[in-house]
Amino acid sequence: MSRIRIGLGIDFHQLVEGRDFWLGGVQVPHHKGALGHSDADxxxxxxxxxxxxALSLGDIGVHFPDTDNTYKNIDSKILLAKCAQLIGEKGYQVVNVDSTLLLQAPKIKPYVPAMQEVIAKILHISVEDVSVKATTTEKLGFVGREEGVTAHAVVLLEHLPG
Structure with missing residues (x-):
């Protein structure tokens, strides 16, 4: 395997009334939340x-299937920590994360520093190595109609010496 590896992740969730809205491990006040088997972060x-x-280990559906009640309403911070453990077992660590949220509302700028702190703490990296950005879709598509939310993430991994 290479000393460095890059991975791309994309996720989508429907927005519905009556659910808490979790983004980046932070509860964001909003009249809708993401629908999913877990907390849908x-x-x-x-x-x-x-x-x-990045390490060809499949996706979260392989490791944490929505058919397993163990993961029903699970805090996604636990899933992120388990993924960090999985890559650690392969001898890798996260170097940095670059991510973008696509959502029409709410505005998340006030919550970004807390998201960066949560993610950095779980991944054992610096807050400066976690980028969280957001954009709207200019009211186009399911995101623009506030029917759903999307996230894209790129992660660089580095093989640990030894």
Whole structure:
């Protein structure tokens, strides 16, 4: 295997009334939340998929299937920590994360520093090595109609010496 590996993750979740809205491990106040088997944290799921994909380990559906009640309503921070453990067992660590959320509302700028802190702490990297950005789709498509949320993440992994 290469000394460095890059992975790309993408996730989508429907937005519905009556659910908490978790993004990047932070609860964001909003009248809708993401629907899913877990807490439906689209950002953490995209990061998990990027990490797993970098080492050809499948995706979060392989490791944490929605058919397994063990993961029903699970905190996605736990899933991210488990993915970090999986890549660690292969001798790799995260160097940096670059991510983008696509959502029409709410504005997440006030929550980005907390998201960066949560992700950095779980992955044992610096806050400066975690980028969280957001954009709207200019009211186009399911994101623009506030029917769903999407996240994209790119992760660079480095093989640990030894």
């Amino acid at each position: 689209v950002l953490l799921h995209a990061i998990c998929d990027a990490m797993l994909g």
